[in-house]
Amino acid sequence: xxxxxxxxxxxxxxxxxxxxxxxxxxxxxxxxxxxxxxxxxxxxxxxxxxxxxxxxxxxxxxxxxxxxxxxxxxxxxxxxxxxxxxxxxxxxxxxxx
Amino acid sequence: xxxxxxxxxxxxxxxxxxxxxxxxxxxxxxxxxxxxxxxxxxxxxxxxxxxxxxxxxxxxxxxxxxxxxxxxxxxxxxxxxxxxxxxxxxxxxxxxxxxxxxxxxxxxxxxxxxxxxxxxxxxxxxxxxxxxxxxxxxxxxxxxxxxxxxxxxxxxxxxxxxxxxxxxxxxxxxxxxxxxxxxxxxxxxxxxxxxxxxxxxxxxxxxxxxxxxxxxxxxxxxxxxxxxxxxxxxxxxxxxxxxxxxxxxxxxxxxxxxxxxxxxxxxxxxxxxxxxxxxxxxxxxxxxxxxxxxxxx
Amino acid sequence: xxxxxxxxxxxxxxxxxxxxxxxxxxxxxxxxxxxxxxxxxxxxxxxxxxxxxxxxxxxxxxxxxxxxxxxxxxxxxxxxxxxxxxxxxxxxxxxxxxxxxxxxxxxxxxxxxxxxxxxxxxxxxxxxxxxxxxxxxxxxxxxxxxxxxxxxxxxxxxxxxxxxxxxxxxxxxxxxxxxxxxxxxxxxxxxxxxxxxxxxxxxxxxxxxxxxxxxxxxxxxxxxxxxxxxxxxxxxxxxxxxxxxxxxxxxxxxxxxxxxxxxxxxxxxxxxxxxxxxxxxxxxxxxxxxxxxxxxxxxxxxxxxxxxxxxxxxxxxxxxxxxxxxxxxxxxxxxxxxxxxxxxxxxxxxxxxxxxxxxxxxxxxxxxxxxxxxxxxxxxxxxxxxxxxx
Numbered sequence: 001x002x003x004x005x006x007x008x009x010x011x012x013x014x015x016x017x018x019x020x021x022x023x024x025x026x027x028x029x030x031x032x033x034x035x036x037x038x039x040x041x042x043x044x045x046x047x048x049x050x051x052x053x054x055x056x057x058x059x060x061x062x063x064x065x066x067x068x069x070x071x072x073x074x075x076x077x078x079x080x081x082x083x084x085x086x087x088x089x090x091x092x093x094x095x096x097x
Numbered sequence: 098x099x100x101x102x103x104x105x106x107x108x109x110x111x112x113x114x115x116x117x118x119x120x121x122x123x124x125x126x127x128x129x130x131x132x133x134x135x136x137x138x139x140x141x142x143x144x145x146x147x148x149x150x151x152x153x154x155x156x157x158x159x160x161x162x163x164x165x166x167x168x169x170x171x172x173x174x175x176x177x178x179x180x181x182x183x184x185x186x187x188x189x190x191x192x193x194x195x196x197x198x199x200x201x202x203x204x205x206x207x208x209x210x211x212x213x214x215x216x217x218x219x220x221x222x223x224x225x226x227x228x229x230x231x232x233x234x235x236x237x238x239x240x241x242x243x244x245x246x247x248x249x250x251x252x253x254x255x256x257x258x259x260x261x262x263x264x265x266x267x268x269x270x271x272x273x274x275x276x277x278x279x280x281x282x283x284x285x286x287x288x289x290x291x292x293x294x295x296x297x298x299x300x301x302x303x304x305x306x307x308x309x310x311x312x313x314x315x316x317x318x319x320x321x322x323x324x325x326x327x328x329x330x331x332x333x334x335x336x337x338x339x340x341x342x343x344x345x346x347x348x349x350x351x352x353x354x355x356x357x358x359x360x361x362x363x364x365x366x367x368x369x370x371x372x373x374x375x376x377x378x379x380x381x382x383x384x385x386x387x388x389x390x391x392x393x394x
Numbered sequence: 395x396x397x398x399x400x401x402x403x404x405x406x407x408x409x410x411x412x413x414x415x416x417x418x419x420x421x422x423x424x425x426x427x428x429x430x431x432x433x434x435x436x437x438x439x440x441x442x443x444x445x446x447x448x449x450x451x452x453x454x455x456x457x458x459x460x461x462x463x464x465x466x467x468x469x470x471x472x473x474x475x476x477x478x479x480x481x482x483x484x485x486x487x488x489x490x491x492x493x494x495x496x497x498x499x500x501x502x503x504x505x506x507x508x509x510x511x512x513x514x515x516x517x518x519x520x521x522x523x524x525x526x527x528x529x530x531x532x533x534x535x536x537x538x539x540x541x542x543x544x545x546x547x548x549x550x551x552x553x554x555x556x557x558x559x560x561x562x563x564x565x566x567x568x569x570x571x572x573x574x575x576x577x578x579x580x581x582x583x584x585x586x587x588x589x590x591x592x593x594x595x596x597x598x599x600x601x602x603x604x605x606x607x608x609x610x611x612x613x614x615x616x617x618x619x620x621x622x623x624x625x626x627x628x629x630x631x632x633x634x635x636x637x638x639x640x641x642x643x644x645x646x647x648x649x650x651x652x653x654x655x656x657x658x659x660x661x662x663x664x665x666x667x668x669x670x671x672x673x674x675x676x677x678x679x680x681x682x683x684x685x686x687x688x689x690x691x692x693x694x695x696x697x698x699x700x701x702x703x704x705x706x707x708x709x710x711x712x713x714x715x716x717x718x719x720x721x722x723x724x725x726x727x728x729x730x731x732x733x734x735x736x737x738x739x740x741x742x743x744x745x746x747x748x749x750x751x752x753x754x755x756x757x758x759x760x761x762x763x764x765x766x767x768x769x770x771x772x773x774x775x776x777x778x779x780x781x782x783x784x
Contacts, residue, residue: 002109003114016616018591019553020492020605021591021599021600021602022599022600023598024161024600027113027158029114055285057117057119057124057321058124062108078119078321079318079319080318080319084322136595136598139465148604152603153603153605154603157600159600161598163600165603166460166602167484169483173449173457175461176454177419177465179465180417180458181461183445184416184445208454211449214450
């Protein structure tokens with residue numbers, strides 16, 4: 001299971017663990033605020049070749065129903081996916097709030 | 098349409114939510130390797146980019162067992178983790194280390210040499226971004242000739258780093274290690290295949306993967322994979338393996354692409370003169386003479 | 395139980411064998427070498443079932459032990475002097491990570507100048523690192539501490555690494571008859587290592603992580619409390635030890651003729667024997683001399699020290715150590731204990747034995763005389779020269 005954001009993000013004195021050992025994959029923040037541009041996948045053109053999924057440094061692209069989809073909570077907008085897509089199905093657009 | 102490489106590795110994400118720069122080559126290398134090695138991989142990472150971005154309590158970005166080692170101690174902690182798990186009767190696991198320039202070639206080289214000498218059953222992966230990126234782009238033993246770093250500034254008197262890149266792949270091979278390989282995130286299927294191969298071999302395995310840092314190299318965040326391919330295509334990096342006492346070249350470019358074009362794309366090399374580029378090209382040619390004579394194809 | 399004529403190092407190795415470490419990673423350094431050699435022989439002959447790792451440095455030795463402990467295995471290492479200082483980074487790492495590793499340290503002088511003989515500068519310079527620190531007086535105690543160390547360190551209230559110190563050469567290389575417990579007794583006393591602080595394939599963990607300003611302070615505080623908790627655990631452990639093995643130990647300090655003493659020497663390690671002989675001699679002359687041997691420098695016996703010293707006319711701290719530019723470290727700790735307890739007692743520091751220099755019975759007798767008459771705060775025994783140690 002991939003790391004995911006938890007509800008509990010603050011730790012009181014009692015809750016801080018006794019040692020430097022804690023549950024793996026425990027996230028408390030997202031990375032979406034880093035973006036100034038975001039990739040947008042044209043689902044019609046996407047052939048599900050999985051290159052963008054393979055090359056994403058953050059692992060935010062998954063293949064669902066044969067098409068690439070992006071987890072925008074953790075996409076940093078690097079643009080590698082748009083570059084690697086051989087058929088131009090991914091475009092980088094300005095990030096809008 | 099099926100993608101054989103994608104199908105051959107786990108679809109889980111074991112390294113996720115980390116705070117690496119956009120387009121980070123190192124994080125791509127770690128992500129891909131963990132997809133090969135799977136849920137029962139146990140990762141050891143020293144001080145460096147990947148540990149700094151991945152383990153900030155309570156934001157913990159590895160979904161399988163992972164631990165930070167001291168800067169110099171990746172290989173020695175790996176040894177201990179592997180020995181400890183084995184002593185407790187655990188069988189189905191892979192102990193893997195992900196270290197950068199410093200953790201591998203400089204402060205960490207002693208422990209790495211010791212681990213190879215003991216032939217501990219570990220995989221050691223160096224994600225090479227060619228400087229001490231985590232602390233702000235200072236020169237490392239893996240910084241190539243001519244690169245501008247924050248401790249080898251390029252000025253009128255000195256044109257950046259004046260020492261060549263330490264050849265860690267051949268240093269590992271000189272120990273007669275069971276398996277060593279070079280790789281690049283620009284040739285990701287090749288890297289993935291090498292991690293898969295290493296996971297099937299007993300003893301110490303060393304994989305050196307070029308993992309560009311857009312921030313430190315002075316390229317756009319989306320250029321990482323392309324520049325990682327180009328460093329191989331222009332011959333400044335080579336894809337090879339060492340196994341059973343001999344070197345094998347995995348990929349021989351029919352014709353090298355232009356070295357100057359590769360260098361000038363990057364902020365860290367933009368200051369180089371024609372003379373500098375000639376030196377670099379000549380040393381590339383000399384290295385390839387050696388490769389062509391001594392590596393099998 | 396068997397009886398054997400063993401050196402301090404060999405006795406400690408016997409104790410470790412009985413403690414069933416699962417991973418041993420140590421780098422040889424005089425005067426610790428015998429311990430690691432004996433352990434490798436035990437692995438070879440099958441009497442010790444452990445992974446023996448031939449690490450290439452002390453830093454790697456402790457780093458490997460930390461990795462093994464993080465895997466949930468019982469880990470052991472040993473070192474001395476330069477090696478202890480080389481692995482110093484890992485000392486803090488192990489303590490902060492709450493890994494109950496046991497390390498034997500052969501107390502030896504630190505360079506420069508180079509010197510392989512015993513003094514206590516090396517371990518005392520690392521008192522701040524977060525490790526439990528004990529100081530053995532004789533080979534039997536060394537063997538017993540080797541067994542007790544894991545029991546104390548691994549206790550869930552403690553979870554702190556343990557440094558067992560033996561005076562270099564003076565204890566590590568001198569011979570005594572020791573009682574070696576049986577395997578069955580040892581197994582009854584020391585169960586296998588159980589912890590949550592480890593790699594877990596069912597519930598994966600991220601370990602040895604960073605913690606920012608919000609929480610770092612809390613982690614450190616908890617580590618500090620864990621070390622303090624060792625005092626209680628030591629008392630419990632020694633009681634169970636006595637029940638099974640028949641030997642009694644007295645906690646953080648060991649007092650000799652202190653109840654009515656006017657003058658007390660406080661010291662560490664094997665020199666305590668000569669101090670007790672001297673106290674006996676002075677008692678024969680009507681002088682109320684006593685000796686306190688500090689067995690554990692961490693956790694520090696603040697209460698015990700204050701209780702035993704508060705009514706004396708004067709006390710001396712005799713230590714093989716100097717914190718350059720000030721005074722001996724043990725003296726600093728003892729002085730502070732008295733001040734915290736509101737006790738106003740004349741105390742004096744006597745530095746001796748650095749680099750293995752001999753401390754004689756006459757030297758010790760002179761300490762009692764000097765503190766009775768009053769002397770400087772910090773004194774170097776028999777140093778010579780114009781000031782002669784003042």
